[in-house]
Amino acid sequence: MTRSHIPGILAMAAVVAASNVLVQFLFGDWLTWGAFTYPVAFLVTDVMNRVYGAAAARKVVAAGFITGVICSLIGTRIMLEGDGFTYPAVTLRIALGSGLAFLTAQMLDVAVFSALREGKWWRAPLASTLIGSSVDTAIFFTVAFSVSLAWIEPANDVSWAGDMLPLIGLGPVVPYWVSLAFADWLVKLSLALLALVPFRIIVRSLTKKAT
Template sequence: MTRAHLPGIAAMAAIVVASNILVQFLFGNWLTWGAFTYPLAFLVTDVMNRVYGAPAARKVVLAGFVTGVVCSLIGTQIMGEFGPLVTLRIALASGCAFLLAQMLDVTIFSALRDGRWWRAPLASTLIGSSVDTALFFTIAFSAQLTWLEPGNDVAWANAALPLLGLGPVVPLWVSLGVADWLVKLSLALLALVPFRLIVQRLTARSHPA
């Protein structure tokens, strides 16, 4: 690890902490404010990968994972209206989803890094985000996985409701996951602009004319 990696590590840690705080606040019926900050983690990973390479990106991911574990441990000690702010299932879901999705992002980016500048960040973020959403919501709320934490009542998340209030009847957690996924896809497209600008700036700083 070099001093050049520290801004990426700090940015990742800040995003993870902010997302863990903002996930407590609802945005509409299907989202929390954390849904808008967490996808920025993929931007940080991709910038580090492009500028410093996959090993540096993996170090940043591990730093974010450790930060997330610390946040989860703190959350388990804070009691909310319905119990701990972070349950065992949510902590497990969050950690597994983050680590696997981010490492997948690094792998896909590295495989595509020699193509058009937008291909690697877009493909890696879209696939990584999809895996992240599927893993998190399934592990955290699926009725089929209640054995992970029998004492945690997730009946509310499995209430049968129309998908996003409009579509076929599905468990509530599916609507929450789809809404979160749509935000991630939208931000993956929007993040191409700051990705390009940040990479250009960091590259120019590392290789001055």
């Protein structure tokens, strides 16, 4: 690790830590505030990949993963009370889903970006973020809330996530957790497009400083 990598590492750690806090606060019926900060992690990874290379991007991902593990460990030890029950702020399934989704999606992002590095400037960050974000959403919500994976943490009742409701209140009837995942995915796709602007600006700025 060099000094030039430190800002990226700190940025990733800040994004992951902030998202772990903001995910506790609802935004409407299908989202949390964390849904709007977490996608910035892909922007950080892609900027590091473009400017410093895949090895540097992987170091940043590792820093984010370690930060996420620490946040999860803290969250599993914070006990909340509600409806006559005491339960951890972060369940085992959420911790596992979050860690697995982050590491898999971010490493995939690095690989896709590297494969498309020589194309047009927007192709690598857009494709890698869209693919990584989709995988992230699929892994996290499936592991954390799918009723079929209840055996991972039998004591954690997620039957509420299996309630059959219209997709985000409008579409076909699906398990509630699918609506949560779909809404989260739509936010990630939207932010992937918007992130191209800061990606271009930050990369140009860092590239000029390096010359």
